[in-house]
Amino acid sequence: MEATSHIVFIVTAYAAAGAVVGGLTAWVMLDYRLQLGKLADLEKRGITRRSAPAAALPAERAKGKT
């Protein structure tokens, strides 16, 4: 009875936490792709760091996935 009357608060709390955590994770992942894309674009135009060895670049970029 008590659990039923409070279920809406429990479900809302878990949904809110899921939204916060999911949003944060998605933002971090999308930001990573965005920065890799920008670096790849600059590299295509011949603008690179003098001291940038391939091993220092993110794994995906070094494999040419961007």
Next chain:
Amino acid sequence: MAAIDLANPTRFLKFANRTIPWLGGVTVVVFAFAINQAIVAPDDYQQGATVKIMFLHVPGAWLGMLGWGLMTLAALGTLVWRHPLADVAAKAVAPIGAAFTLMCLVTGSLWGRPMWGTYWVWDARLTSVLILFLLYLGVIALWRTVEDPSRAARAVAILTLVGAIDLPIIKFSVDWWNTLHQAASVFRLGAPTIDSSILFPLLLMTVAFTLLFATLLIAAMRNEILRRRVRTLRLLQASAAS
């Protein structure tokens, strides 16, 4: 690799690329186990099923405060050693700490309504946590306002050190003032006052959220290093063109 080696941004990128996949995997596994334990945990004899909100609320509070604690250490790194990776860490932590503080406030409010009869009350604990959230927003705004990252870092470091005063206020507010919020029941002198059947899933959820925090922090620091490289290359491009 010694910890001091990670203070080099390039070495940190290598470390992040190696660490994020397995740390993320461990986080998912621990979360799956922790959520299962949270679901099967018994109801509290007074609070009933709403005690399950505690499994979100307490980790949110802990990580909100941990975030500002890390920012405080990074602020010292910025002001004393002027280390660029300290700036990167401080900037990366801010939105993550803000998100967990928001989670603490929202879940606490949803827990308060059935238990206290109100979503919000201006008592010392709730107000000091709200101030922490507003401080996070202030720091994020400051990072966005000042264009030069090293200048922004110094301004943010000073605000962070001033804001650190809020951490002991949050922790001891329930002892110093009469609050509707309960006193400490896990991190206190003496044994926790929570029964082990509820304490175990709470600690598991706290470990799971802390692993998530660590994974997101390393990933956000990697993003920030890349963002700074993009900025440097664009400045080089602009100076070459002029």
